[in-house]
Each structure stands twice: as structure tokens, then as C-alpha cells.
Amino acid sequence: MNKYIIDVVPNPSSKTRIEFVKENENTHTIDFDAKEGSITVQYTTDKDVNWDTITLIYVGVGEGNTDKLYEKATSLAIAKAIELKRADVAIKVPAGYSFPIAEMAVRATYRFDKYKTEKDHEIELVELYGETIEQEIEHGVTLGESVNFARNLQNDNAGLVVPEYLVEQALAIANSCDLFEVEVLYEDNIKEKGLNLLWAVGQGSPTPPRLIILNYKGDEHSEERVALVGKGVTFDSGGLSLKPSASMVDMRMDMSGASAVLGAIKFLAEVQPEINVIGVIPTAHNAIGNEAFYLGDTIKSYNGKTVEILNTDAEGRLILADAISYVARNYHPSEIIDMATLTGAIVVALGSTVAGIFSNNDDLAEEIFQAGEHTQERVWRLPIYDEHRKAMKGKFADLRNISNIGRNCGSITASAFLEEFVEDIPWCHIDIAGTSHNEKEGGTGWGVDLLVNYLLR
Ligand code: BES
Ligand code: ZN
Ligand code: ZN
Numbered sequence: 001m002n003k004y005i006i007d008v009v010p011n012p013s014s015k016t017r018i019e020f021v022k023e024n025e026n027t028h029t030i031d032f033d034a035k036e037g038s039i040t041v042q043y044t045t046d047k048d049v050n051w052d053t054i055t056l057i058y059v060g061v062g063e064g065n066t067d068k069l070y071e072k073a074t075s076l077a078i079a080k081a082i083e084l085k086r087a088d089v090a091i092k093v094p095a096g097y098s099f100p101i102a103e104m105a106v107r108a109t110y111r112f113d114k115y116k117t118e119k120d121h122e123i124e125l126v127e128l129y130g131e132t133i134e135q136e137i138e139h140g141v142t143l144g145e146s147v148n149f150a151r152n153l154q155n156d157n158a159g160l161v162v163p164e165y166l167v168e169q170a171l172a173i174a175n176s177c178d179l180f181e182v183e184v185l186y187e188d189n190i191k192e193k194g195l196n197l198l199w200a201v202g203q204g205s206p207t208p209p210r211l212i213i214l215n216y217k218g219d220e221h222s223e224e225r226v227a228l229v230g231k232g233v234t235f236d237s238g239g240l241s242l243k244p245s246a247s248m249v250d251m252r253m254d255m256s257g258a259s260a261v262l263g264a265i266k267f268l269a270e271v272q273p274e275i276n277v278i279g280v281i282p283t284a285h286n287a288i289g290n291e292a293f294y295l296g297d298t299i300k301s302y303n304g305k306t307v308e309i310l311n312t313d314a315e316g317r318l319i320l321a322d323a324i325s326y327v328a329r330n331y332h333p334s335e336i337i338d339m340a341t342l343t344g345a346i347v348v349a350l351g352s353t354v355a356g357i358f359s360n361n362d363d364l365a366e367e368i369f370q371a372g373e374h375t376q377e378r379v380w381r382l383p384i385y386d387e388h389r390k391a392m393k394g395k396f397a398d399l400r401n402i403s404n405i406g407r408n409c410g411s412i413t414a415s416a417f418l419e420e421f422v423e424d425i426p427w428c429h430i431d432i433a434g435t436s437h438n439e440k441e442g443g444t445g446w447g448v449d450l451l452v453n454y455l456l457r
Contacts, residue, residue, distance in 0.1 A: 005125045006141050008101050012127045015046075016055045019079040019092045022064035034060035036069055039076055041084070056155035057081060057089075065217035067099040068376045069313030074101065078108035078123065085121045101128060102137045103449075106144025112155040112442055142270050143452060147445035150256075150263030154436070154443025158235035158252035162207035163283040166232055166258060169214045177269040179218055185211040195282075195302045195326060197318040200309070204239065204286030204292030209284035209324060215331070216268050216277045227333035228265070228451060229323050231257030231316045231340035232283030239286050239312030240295055246346075253443055254316070256436035257339040258283060260447030267452050275455060278331050282323035286315045298397040302326050303421055304346065306397035314401045316342045317414050321421040327440065328423045335364060335426040337454070338418065339447050340433075343408030347434040355379045355435045355446070358415035361426035368428050371454040379430060379447055388416040 026034035028042070038060035046052045059077040061069040074091070081089040093101055105128075111120040128137070153161055153169065167184055174180035187208040190199050195211060202209025212232075233254035237243060243251065258281045265279040293299075294311060300306050303325035307318070320338055327333060346356045355372075357379045359365035365381050372379040391403040391413050399420060403413035415429050435446040 003228055006105060006128065006137060007125065008128045008137055010129060012129045014088040014090040014125065014127050015052055016081055016084070016086040016089045017092060018059060018081070018089060020056050020061045020064065020070060020073055020094050023062055028058050029065060032058060032060070034062070036060060036062035036072065037076065039080055040302040041080065052078050055084065055086070064094070070094070070099040070101070071104045071376065074104040075108035078105065082109070082121050082123060086123065088125035088127065089123055090127040090129055092158065093128055095130060099407045100140050100143070100295065102140030103144040104411065107147055110148045110151060112151065113190055114156070128355045139271065142267055143449065145450070146263040146267040147448045149266055150445040150448050151443040152273065153176040153259040153262065154253045154256050154445070157287075160256065161252065162234050162285060163202070163210040163232065164207060165282060166262070167210050167212055170214055170279070173266045173269050174214050177272060179216055179272060180269070181215040181217065183213040183215070194300070195322040196299050196452070197301050197307060198282050198284060198322040200299050201233070201239075201286050201315040201319050204289045205285035205287040207234070209282070209287050209319070210344070211326065212281040212283065213327065213331070214265050214279035216265060216279065218268070218272060219274040219276055222276060224334045225278055225331070226455065227278040227280055227327045227331065227336045228261045228325065229280040229282070229320060229336060230257035230259070230261030231255065231320055231342065232281045232339070233316060233319065234283060234285050236286045236315065237288045237314070239255035239288055239292050239315060241311045241313040242288055243313060246362055250437055253437045254341050256341050256419055256432060256443065256446070259443070260339050260445070260451060261368065263445060263448035264451040264455070267448070268455070273456060277455060278327060278333055280323050280327045282319040284315075284319055285435070286312070298394075301421070303329070303423075305399055305420060306394070308394045308397040308400045310400050311402045314414070316340050317417045318401060320418055324418065325421045325423065328421070328425055333425060336422055337368070337430065337451070339430045339451070341436050342431045343414050344410040345407065346431040349382070350380055350412060352434045352438050355380065356411050356431040357381045357428055358384055358412070358431070359428040360419060360422065361428070364426045364428050368430070368454060371450050371457065375449040375453045377435070377450040379450075384412055384416050384419060388412045389419070392417045392420070
């Protein structure tokens with residue numbers, strides 16, 4: 001859907017209707033058990049009006065007791081309507097149950113077909129009808145659109161979505177609302193100010209690195225300001241520590257932390273809540289080539305700590321380190337949340353449906369956990385102990401960029417590295433390498449919902 005037209009109506013005009021069916025209320029017994037994931041299409045005639053054929057899409061929600069069941073069912077039913085090439089569809093909102101139906105409807109219509117000669121079918125109108133619609137429809141539509149925006153950034157070509165492209169996207173968001181102050185560091189500023197880790201990662205590419213800061217000031221009376229830092233590696237070849245093809249193929253999406261942060265900031269620009277949030281995007285292309293940074297070199301970070309580069313594929317932590325200390329020193333946030341496709345190890349630990357979190361603050365970790373439960377973008381906390389911190393100490397420098405205990409607990413040691421740069425500010429790192437994309441959907445937009453929910457809690 002190009003324009004998300006979601007309409008709340010007493011009586012739907014659409015001849016395609018979606019209804020949720022609980023297992024224990026199922027009267028549509030033929031070939032349909034109303035279990036989670038089951039769907040049936042039936043046809044009836046609109047006798048009272050003009051004898052038109054009505055398509056009824058019944059979708060099962062099993063016990064029908066969680067948001068997640070309804071969310072999954074919404075996307076399944078909309079996929080069916082798309083398959084049937086319907087231009088419009090009406091969803092019957094289940095009585096007495098409130099899940100973010102508008103957001104889910106907008107999300108369900110998402111297709112990335114920019115590069116297909118024959119475009120996927122689009123739904124032009126989604127009507128919502130039913131007894132109780134106590135939902136903030138507009139809020140939901142905006143949130144769904146912000147998720148789809150993030151997915152477009154993830155899915156598009158690495159040759160297009162370069163650091164400067166993220167700058168353009170960020171500026172477009174900031175210019176749409178007058179509550180932003182913007183700072184962008186270009187290559188000269190990055191070098192002059194000494195963000196040498198960010199520079200090192202990006203130096204091998206003809207598309208140079210950037211640091212983007214979108215300072216959203218929605219509440220001038222409050223000292224609270226949350227910094228959201230998103231890893232924006234627009235392509236991760238691994239650098240001289242080159243990745244094998246199979247591991248490299250999805251690495252245009254190594255900017256999924258950045259796209260999630262931009263998605264959340266886009267939502268703020270549109271809804272303009274009374275809070276303060278600093279969106280921070282360190283962005284670089286980790287290229288291979290004769291200009292690329294070297295293994296074995298020691299580089300001084302923005303906060304003065306020196307780092308031995310022992311693997312150029314452990315680049316995310318490098319650009320995040322400089323971004324985190326830059327925002328800590330110059331913007332004094334009350335807390336820092338970073339989101340990054342940081343380690344393959346988190347995929348091994350938690351798979352593709354749960355993200356890992358790491359924190360120096362129990363209250364913050366708990367709040368992020370609760371936001372995850374609420375949005376069903378679930379997170380699970382892993383520890384950082386002194387042995388992990390020790391594993392990141394350098395031999396000839398203060399730190400090393402990969403641990404000296406091998407690949408084991410790689411997500412934890414990566415976090416121990418980041419912790420060196422947070423300057424005692426309450427901080428939570430969210431490793432989304434597993435949740436950010438998958439085979440079936442491509443980029444998932446994971447994290448936009450979680451961040452927005454956390455910010456508006
Ligand atoms: N971008 C990758 C992590 C990643 C892996 C993201 C799979 C999405 C899916 C990151 O920069 C990386 O290469 N990490 C290395 C670190 C290692 C060299 C210590 C990894 O996880 O193997
Ligand atoms: Zn890498
Ligand atoms: Zn990476």
C-alpha cells in the first residue's frame with residue numbers, strides 16, 4: 001500500500017471481510033479448526049443489499065488470548081486478501097479485545113517489490129469495523145508506517161543506502177518537524193574531532209562515514225533525554241578480515257540498528273510527544289581494498305582509549321564506541337540505548353525471534369524487557385562479568401576489538417567492549433543480529449515498535 005488508508009466505519013463497504021475466529025467459538029467447522037495459523041475462505045451473498053458476492057476470510061486465533069495471536073492472524077489474513085488480489089478489505093475488530101490492529105494492518109500490507117518487473121498486488125483500503133474500537137488508529141498507522149520505512153532502508157541495495165543516503169533520510173525526518181536540532185559530522189569533522197574508530201571502519205570506502213545526530217526536544221522542562229544509538233554499517237564485507245559469501249549476502253542490512261532508530265525518530269517527528277530523545281547514527285561502509293584499515297594497528301578512540309584491531313569484521317563495536325562516547329561527552333544523555341546487528345553469536349544463543357540485551361543498570365534492563373513483552377519484540381538479558389571485561393584488554397593497547405578467549409560468548413565480550421565507552425551513564429545494548437532480518441521477510445523493521453513503546457511508556 002502506498003498510501004495507508006485505514007478507515008473506521010460502522011458498516012464496511014468492502015466486499016472482502018476478515019473475521020477472527022477463536023477455537024472454542026468456531027462454528028465454521030468444515031475444513032477449518034480455528035487454530036493459530038489456520039485460514040479459510042468462504043463466499044456468501046449480500047441478500048439484503050444487492051446480491052453481491054461477499055468474500056469471507058476466516059482466520060484462526062486459537063485461544064485468542066494474546067496480542068501476538070491476533071497480530072499473526074492479521075498478517076495472514078491480509079496476505080490472503082493480497083493473494084486474492086482484492087483492492088480493499090474490511091477487518092472486523094474483535095469485541096472487547098484491543099490489540100494494535102491499525103499498526104498490524106499497515107505492517108501486513110508491506111511488500112518490497114521495487115525491483116520486480118511485475119509488482120506485487122497492493123491493497124488500497126483497509127476498513128475497520130466492529131463493536132468496540134477503542135484504538136488510536138492514527139497512532140497505529142504512523143507506527144506501522146515507521147516500521148515499513150525502516151524495512152525499506154534495510155531491504156534496498158547497499159549501493160544506494162550508503163552513509164550519505166542515511167544522512168538524507170535523517171534530514172528529511174528532521175525537517176518535517178521543528179523540534180529537532182541536527183548535527184552531522186562529515187569525514188573532515190570525524191578526523192578533526194578524533195572519532196578515529198569510526199573513520200578507520202569507513203576509510204576503505206569511496207562512500208565515506210558519517211555521524212548523524214538528531215536531537216528531538218519535545219520537553220524543554222525536562223532534563224531527561226534518552227540517546228538511541230543505531231549501528232549503521234551500510235555494507236559489512238568484513239574488511240580485510242573478509243567474510244565468506246554466505247555470511248556476506250545479507251550484510252546490506254548491517255544498518256538495521258540505524259534503520260530502527262530512524263524509524264522510531266520518524267514516529268516522534270509525526271506524533272510529537274513531550275519527551276526528549278537524541279537519535280545517533282554512526283554510519284560507514286566496511287569495505288575491503290587498499291584503503292581499508294589494517295589488522296594489527298592500534299587506533300585511538302574519541303574518548304582516548306586505544307584499541308588494537310585484531311579483526312576488521314568486529315567493526316560495529318568500533319563505530320558504536322566512538323558514537324557513544326561522542327554523545328556521552330557532548331550531549332550528556334540521561335541514558336543510552338544502542339541497537340546493533342553486532343554479533344553472529346547472538347543468533348546462536350537466542351535465534352531469530354529474541355534479541356539479546358546487556359546493561360549496566362538493572363532498572364533500565366527491566367524496563368526494556370517489559371517493553372519487549374508488551375510489543376512482542378522480546379529481549380533476554382545476558383551478563384557482563386569481570387572475566388569478559390578482562391578478555392577485551394589489549395596487549396599493546398588499552399583494549400582489543402576481539403576477545404582473547406576465542407569465539408565463545410562473543411556477544412558478551414562485544415558488550416564488554418562497548419561498556420568501556422558509556423562513562424557510567426545508564427546504558428542498555430540490544431543485539432539484533434538475529435531478529436533484524438530473516439529468509440522469508442527480508443528486513444523485519446524489528447526494534448521500532450520496542451523503542452517507541454519504551455519511549456512512550
Ligand atoms: N555484522 C556482523 C554481525 C552479524 C552476523 C549481523 C550475522 C547479522 C547477522 C558483525 O560485524 C560481525 O561480523 N561480527 C563478528 C565478530 C567477530 C569477528 C568477533 C561475528 O559475529 O562473527
Ligand atoms: Zn563485521
Ligand atoms: Zn557488522
